[in-house]
Amino acid sequence: MNCPACKDPMLVLEYEEVEVDYCVSCHGIWLDAGELELLFGDRAITEGFMTAGCPSHAKGEQVLRCPECLRKMQKETTGGEPPVVYDHCPNNDGVWFDQGELATVLKNGSSAQGGDQVAHWLHEMFLAEDEEAMPPDEDVEAKPSTGEA
Numbered sequence: 257m258n259c260p261a262c263k264d265p266m267l268v269l270e271y272e273e274v275e276v277d278y279c280v281s282c283h284g285i286w287l288d289a290g291e292l293e294l295l296f297g298d299r300a301i302t303e304g305f306m307t308a309g310c311p312s313h314a315k316g317e318q319v320l321r322c323p324e325c326l327r328k329m330q331k332e333t334t335g336g337e338p339p340v341v342y343d344h345c346p347n348n349d350g351v352w353f354d355q356g357e358l359a360t361v362l363k364n365g366s367s368a369q370g371g372d373q374v375a376h377w378l379h380e381m382f383l384a385e386d387e388e389a390m391p392p393d394e395d396v397e398a399k400p401s402t403g404e405a
């Protein structure tokens with residue numbers, strides 16, 4: 257499956273029972289229908305949270321096509337602060353989150369504490385990506401200037 261935003265092939269990552277499609281290029285995340293609920297697990301999503309936000313937040317966002325059925329996806333805005341604008345397939349194939357948005361949704365949308373577990377996993381995933389992308393630190397800055405020796 258290709259990323260709806262940049263069309264690169266996505267990686268399939270697994271978190272417990274949940275398969276997550278992840279784009280290495282733009283760091284977006286696709287969740288099949290029902291997977292968001294699985295990620296939340298036994299933590300209740302506040303009723304209506306996923307559509308509680310003001311639709312005006314979606315203004316100016318690029319229209320994306322569903323990576324499965326290629327229909328234009330609909331913009332939805334979550335409640336919470338900051339609200340997250342995400343894309344929702346009209347066929348209910350799944351939902352698309354841009355970089356970092358899923359972590360925000362998980363953090364703001366769940367009332368119970370365990371939510372941080374998934375957010376933490378996502379964070380680690382992005383962190384690992386960043387570390388891989390960065391060249392290793394050269395030892396140069398670790399040494400103090402010899403000017404005053």
Ligand SMILES: [Zn+2]
Nearest residue numbers: 259262279282
């Ligand atoms: Zn992408």
Ligand SMILES: [Zn+2]
Nearest residue numbers: 322325345349
């Ligand atoms: Zn679709």
